[in-house]
Each structure stands twice: as C-alpha cells, then as structure tokens.
Amino acid sequence: MKSLELLKTAWQSLRVNPRRSFLTMIGIIIGIAAVITIIALGNGVKSKMVATFKTTDSGQQTTEIDFVSDNGKTFGFDKQDLIAIEQNFAGKVVSAKFNNPSTGITSAVQVGNSATEMLNLAIVKEPLAQNLIVAGKNFTTQTFTAAKPQALISKALAKRQYKNISMAIGSPLFIDNVNYVVVGVYEASQQADAQAEDPTTGDVIVPKVVFAANTNSKSQGNAVKLTIAKGQNASKVTKKVVKYLEKNGSAKDKGTYNYFDIGSVLQQISKFMDTLTLFISAIAGISLFIAGIGVMNMMYISVSERTQEIGIRLAIGATPRNILMQFLLEAIMLTVSGGLIGFVLGWFLANGIAVFIPGNIKAVVTLNSFLLAFGVSTAVGVIFGILPARQAANKNLIDILR
Amino acid sequence: MIELKNINKSYIQGPNSYHILHDINLKIEQGEFLAIMGQSGSGKSTLINIIGFLDDQFEGTYYYYDHPIHEYTRAQFSSLRNRNVGFVFQNFKLIQNVSIAENVALPLLYAGEKRAVIKERVAQVLEAVGLKGYETQLPKNLSGGQQQRVSIARAIVTRPKFLIADEPTGALDSETSKEIMALFKRLNKENNTTIIIVTHDPNVGAQADRLVHILDGRLTEDQTHRQSKGG
Numbered sequence: 001m002k003s004l005e006l007l008k009t010a011w012q013s014l015r016v017n018p019r020r021s022f023l024t025m026i027g028i029i030i031g032i033a034a035v036i037t038i039i040a041l042g043n044g045v046k047s048k049m050v051a052t053f054k055t056t057d058s059g060q061q062t063t064e065i066d067f068v069s070d071n072g073k074t075f076g077f078d079k080q081d082l083i084a085i086e087q088n089f090a091g092k093v094v095s096a097k098f099n100n101p102s103t104g105i106t107s108a109v110q111v112g113n114s115a116t117e118m119l120n121l122a123i124v125k126e127p128l129a130q131n132l133i134v135a136g137k138n139f140t141t142q143t144f145t146a147a148k149p150q151a152l153i154s155k156a157l158a159k160r161q162y163k164n165i166s167m168a169i170g171s172p173l174f175i176d177n178v179n180y181v182v183v184g185v186y187e188a189s190q191q192a193d194a195q196a197e198d199p200t201t202g203d204v205i206v207p208k209v210v211f212a213a214n215t216n217s218k219s220q221g222n223a224v225k226l227t228i229a230k231g232q233n234a235s236k237v238t239k240k241v242v243k244y245l246e247k248n249g250s251a252k253d254k255g256t257y258n259y260f261d262i263g264s265v266l267q268q269i270s271k272f273m274d275t276l277t278l279f280i281s282a283i284a285g286i287s288l289f290i291a292g293i294g295v296m297n298m299m300y301i302s303v304s305e306r307t308q309e310i311g312i313r314l315a316i317g318a319t320p321r322n323i324l325m326q327f328l329l330e331a332i333m334l335t336v337s338g339g340l341i342g343f344v345l346g347w348f349l350a351n352g353i354a355v356f357i358p359g360n361i362k363a364v365v366t367l368n369s370f371l372l373a374f375g376v377s378t379a380v381g382v383i384f385g386i387l388p389a390r391q392a393a394n395k396n397l398i399d400i401l402r
Numbered sequence: 403m404i405e406l407k408n409i410n411k412s413y414i415q416g417p418n419s420y421h422i423l424h425d426i427n428l429k430i431e432q433g434e435f436l437a438i439m440g441q442s443g444s445g446k447s448t449l450i451n452i453i454g455f456l457d458d459q460f461e462g463t464y465y466y467y468d469h470p471i472h473e474y475t476r477a478q479f480s481s482l483r484n485r486n487v488g489f490v491f492q493n494f495k496l497i498q499n500v501s502i503a504e505n506v507a508l509p510l511l512y513a514g515e516k517r518a519v520i521k522e523r524v525a526q527v528l529e530a531v532g533l534k535g536y537e538t539q540l541p542k543n544l545s546g547g548q549q550q551r552v553s554i555a556r557a558i559v560t561r562p563k564f565l566i567a568d569e570p571t572g573a574l575d576s577e578t579s580k581e582i583m584a585l586f587k588r589l590n591k592e593n594n595t596t597i598i599i600v601t602h603d604p605n606v607g608a609q610a611d612r613l614v615h616i617l618d619g620r621l622t623e624d625q626t627h628r629q630s631k632g633g
C-alpha cells in the first residue's frame with residue numbers, strides 16, 4: 001500500500017472520533033507549547049545579549065560611562081580624563097571618547113532681541129525631512145560642508161517670539177555667544193520619545209559642525225564611550241575605569257560616575273531563563289509522558305473497537321505490516337498534529353509574554369524549535385503507538401472472523 | 403485447481419483438543435460452482451477458512467494449482483489471499499466509516515495498484531453488481547442486499563480465481579437472496595470464476611452446480627444433486 005493511502009486511512013480513522021482525538025492531543029499541545037515558549041524567550045534574551053555586546057568588526061566591545069553632576073552644570077569629563085583612562089588602562093581600553101548626545105541638549109539661547117532663556121537644543125548632521133519645514137528654508141548640504149552658522153527653530157518658539165512665524169526668518173540667534181541666523185521654522189514632533197533621538201522634539205536645531213566647533217563639546221562631556229580591547233571582560237574593565245575616575249577624575253567631587261551594566265542585567269535574566277528552561281522542560285517532559293500514555297490508551301481502545309475492521313483488512317489482503325503501519329501512523333498523526341498546534345500556540349504565547357519582560361526582549365522562534373516540536377511529537381507517537389499497533393497487527397484473523 | 407487430501411483440523415482449547423474436520427478429501431476445478439451444506443457447528447467455516455488461505459493450522463496436504471499451501475506460512479498468505487481469493491461474508495463486513503468506493507478499492511490498494519487504475523476498476527465492478535452511482539455513499543445508507551453487492555464487488559475487484567462466500571444470503575430475505583444468487587451465477591458463467599458457497603438454505607444449495615454435505619466434520623458428495631444437474 002502506498003504511503004499516501006496509509007496517511008489518508010489514518011486521517012479518516014481519526015476523523016471518526018474528533019472529540020476523542022482532540023482530547024488525546026491536549027497533553028501534547030500543552031507540553032510542546034510550554035517548551036517552545038520558554039525556548040523562544042530564552043533565544044530572545046540571548047539574541048538581545050548578542051546585540052547589546054555588539055562587537056566591532058575587530059571583535060571589540062564598547063561600553064558607556066555617564067556622569068551626573070550634583071549641580072547640573074559641571075561637566076564630568078575633560079580631555080585630560082580621557083587621556084588618563086587610555087594611559088592607565090592601556091591594553092584593556094583601546095580608546096576613550098566623548099559620547100555627547102545630539103538631542104535634548106539644554107543650552108542658553110537668545111533669539112532675536114528677547115532675553116536669553118534655557119532651551120532644548122538638537123544638533124544634526126544632515127537636513128531635516130523637507131515636509132517638516134513650515135516656513136523659510138531647510139538646511140542644505142552646503143550648510144554642513146561650509147559650516148554655515150544657520151539655525152532652525154520650532155513653530156512653537158517662533159510663535160512665542162514673533163507675531164507671525166515667517167518674521168522669525170533671518171533673525172539672529174545666539175548660543176554661547178555664537179551668532180546663528182534663523183533660516184527656517186519646523187513643525188516640532190509631538191511624541192516626546194527621547195530614545196528615538198528625533199531632533200524635532202526640541203526648540204532649536206543647529207548644524208553639528210558649527211556647534212561642535214564653537215562649544216567645548218570636544219573637550220568636555222557628560223558621557224564617555226570606551227572601546228574595550230578584544231578578549232577583555234568589558235563589564236569588569238568598565239567598572240575598574242569607574243573606580244579609577246572616582247579617585248582621580250576631574251569632577252570626582254562634583255557628581256557621580258555611572259555605568260549601567262546592561263550586560264550583567266541580561267546575563268542575570270539569561271541565567272534565570274536557563275534555570276526556568278530546565279524547570280519548564282522537566283514539567284513539559286512529564287506532560288508529554290502522560291500525554292503519551294493517553295495516546296497509548298486511546299490507541300488500545302481504538303484497536304479493540306476496530307477488531308472487525310482489522311479482520312476485514314487482513315482478509316482482503318492486508319499484511320500484518322500494513323496494519324501495524326496504519327495504527328502506528330494514526331498515533332503519530334495524532335501526536336504530530338498536537339505538536340504542531342503546540343508549536344503555534346507556543347509561538348503566540350512567547351510573543352505575548354515577551355511584552356511583559358523588561359529589557360525590550362523579543363521572542364525568537366527558530367527552525368530548530370520547529371524541528372524540536374516535530375521530532376519530539378513524532379517520537380512520542382512512535383514510542384507510545386508501537387505497542388497498540390503491534391497488538392492490532394498480531395490479531396488472530398480466524399478469531400476475528402468467527 | 404484446489405486439491406485437499408486427508409485434511410484434519412483440531413482446535414486446542416486449554417487442555418482439551420476438539421477434532422473438527424476428519425479426513426477431508428476435496429477436489430475443485432476452475433469454474434466450478436460448489437455449495438457446502440451442513441448443520442451449525444459441523445465445520446463449514448473451518449473448512450473454507452483453510453481453503454481460503456485464512457488458516458494455516460491444519461494437517462494433511464493442500465495443493466492450490468502447484469502451490470503446496472500446507473507448507474506456506476501465515477506471512478505468505480496475505481498476498482496469496484489478495485491475488486487469488488475474494489471473500490463474501492454473511493454480515494457483509496464492510497468498513498463503516500469509509501465510502502462504498504473506498505471499501506471496494508481496498509484490495510487493490512493493498513495490492514499496490516495505481517490510483518487511476520483503481521478508480522476505473524471500482525467503477526467497473528460497481529456497475530457489474532448493479533450499484534453504479536453509489537460510489538460516495540456510506541455503507542450504513544444501503545439496504546442489506548445492496549451491502550452484500552458491495553461486498554461481492556470488493557471480492558471480485560482483484561479478479562480472483564475463486565470466491566468464497568460464507569452464508570452470503572443468511573442475513574437477507576428470500577427475494578434479495580435470489581438476486582444475490584443470480585449475481586453469483588452470472589459471475590461464474592461470464593468470468594469463469596470458481597465459486598464456493600456455504601449455506602444451510604437448501605434453496606440456495608440447489609442452485610449450485612455441485613453440492614457437498616458436511617456432517618460432524620466429515621464430507622460427502624451429493625450424488626443425486628450431481629445427477630439432477632446432468633453431471
């Protein structure tokens with residue numbers, strides 16, 4: 001008999017009793033779903049870790065140390081600090097550089113003739129999207145190549161300072177005693193998402209080349225980016241640098257140095273996930289075992305209910321092997337269906353749970369997970385289906401047909 | 403075609419052994435229409451189970467053409483049955499959860515035939531038994547006579563050398579019985595299919611070309627029947 005026919009036969013038999021078939025599958029579904037869920041989340045944590053410890057092409061990792069000053073004014077690092085770090089940690093730290101932000105910079109700004117005020121400033125390296133400009137002109141590439149002291153201001157700020165926003169165009173703007181010219185007015189972004197680094201969340205936008213050249217952002221900063229040498233433990237080295245700065249840093253008495261070790265947090269989550277995976281797998285294993293017994297039980301019932309059918313098939317030329325395959329395939333079909341449903345359910349579940357896990361972790365379902373679900377459910381079908389199938393195949397034809 | 407010599411058969415039940423068939427000698431030629439009659443428990447089913455390659459536990463020799471069936475094992479029986487013999491049972495023995503066409507197709511599926519061949523052949527035999535157009539019906543929606551026709555269709559679908567029918571009319575009324583017997587006769591005449599039919603209905607037995615009686619496991623030829631048929 002051809003395998004396709006065998007499949008069809010198995011399917012027809014299972015369909016006769018859909019409720020019983022489904023109930024038998026539930027254990028498999030739960031077991032597989034649990035395993036897939038936990039593996040998907042575990043994978044998510046791991047891939048997040050990989051992304052976080054994103055190494056440079058040469059295998060180096062980067063970390064960041066932030067400074068929070070006590071009075072809100074002093075900068076935490078100067079050029080001297082960076083040189084000191086590079087010298088004292090030679091071989092461990094490849095380079096230490098300022099990592100100054102490009103958005104959300106608070107700075108004293110004087111617009112036109114009005115009084116100086118503290119405004120939210122952003123620096124950009126390229127023109128804005130043209131559709132954001134509501135009056136005047138956008139920056140051009142020339143603005144950046146020729147380092148023109150031009151500025152864009154938000155519609156809100158323009159309205160506040162002038163009767164008509166177009167009147168803002170051409171007026172002078174001072175930042176740190178540097179004279180910029182307002183060339184355009186833009187629509188500020190409504191969403192205040194600091195993470196997105198959207199320059200239009202602020203009130204003033206200036207070209208980076210001009211701003212950087214005229215402020216001390218090259219020699220001072222509140223964030224330092226360390227590039228750690230290959231093969232070093234980034235977290236350990238960075239912690240040592242923090243310790244060093246607390247003793248010797250230029251601003252050691254004026255604030256605190258912070259190193260948010262996202263890596264160690266993730267490592268903890270990952271460790272926790274490993275334990276959890278083991279635990280859930282054990283439960284899933286028990287669930288699958290019990291489900292397997294259920295399958296076996298159902299198959300035994302099915303074999304005894306269908307004694308007549310077995311007799312008929314044998315009488316018209318089925319070999320005992322045909323009968324064995326038919327019942328074994330039925331068991332496998334049952335468990336594999338359960339496995340596949342469990343796989344899909346686990347996928348959904350993992351995505352649902354991922355939302356509630358801190359650290360922006362996404363569930364990652366891989367081909368391996370699929371193969372695992374498929375393989376395990378097939379194995380359960382074979383292991384627990386073989387005995388009932390044997391019993392079916394070895395039935396005495398003469399006795400059945402009496 | 404079939405030659406049984408000194409067949410003895412005992413069933414062992416616990417410590418007891420029941421001797422059911424005693425020194426059966428029977429020769430059946432290709433194309434014969436044979437009826438086996440006897441009382442309940444006389445061993446009719448036991449005998450045809452041996453003839454139809456269902457039972458390999460017997461003493462004596464059984465030659466089917468040149469095959470020494472008494473030397474064959476159960477494992478060899480499956481394909482022998484599939485290719486050479488068709489069974490028709492008293493209670494039809496159709497698989498209830500599959501359609502008429504699928505029931506009839508089963509022997510061909512086990513023989514490993516191609517789908518297209520099967521479809522054509524099934525349509526052919528269903529027409530031969532007068533059930534054209536019933537392909538997709540389920541067995542339970544058919545009358546007893548119709549179900550028996552389905553089981554005959556299934557029995558002849560592989561073009562077997564012989565048919566074995568154990569009380570094929572036992573569950574049918576006399577009118578339907580006649581139809582079924584007419585069908586057997588036609589198959590016997592048209593295809594030269596050997597037919598061995600078990601019955602305890604004398605009316606059914608009378609329609610066969612040859613009649614044997616079995617009494618307490620011993621076989622006797624009905625000579626008067628043979629003469630009346632002109633044999």
Ligand SMILES: Nc1ncnc2c1ncn2[C@@H]1O[C@H](COP(=O)(O)OP(=O)(O)OP(=O)(O)O)[C@@H](O)[C@H]1O
Pocket residue numbers: 398399402413414415420422440441442443444445446447448449
């Ligand atoms: N598998 C078996 N094990 C033990 N004894 C059996 C078995 N099959 C049949 N017998 C016994 O053998 C004897 C003959 O049985 P068999 O079925 O051949 O009779 P039969 O002529 O077909 O009867 P009926 O007309 O009722 O079908 C009976 O006494 C029966 O009880």
Ligand SMILES: [Mg+2]
Pocket residue numbers: 446447448568
């Ligand atoms: Mg009988």
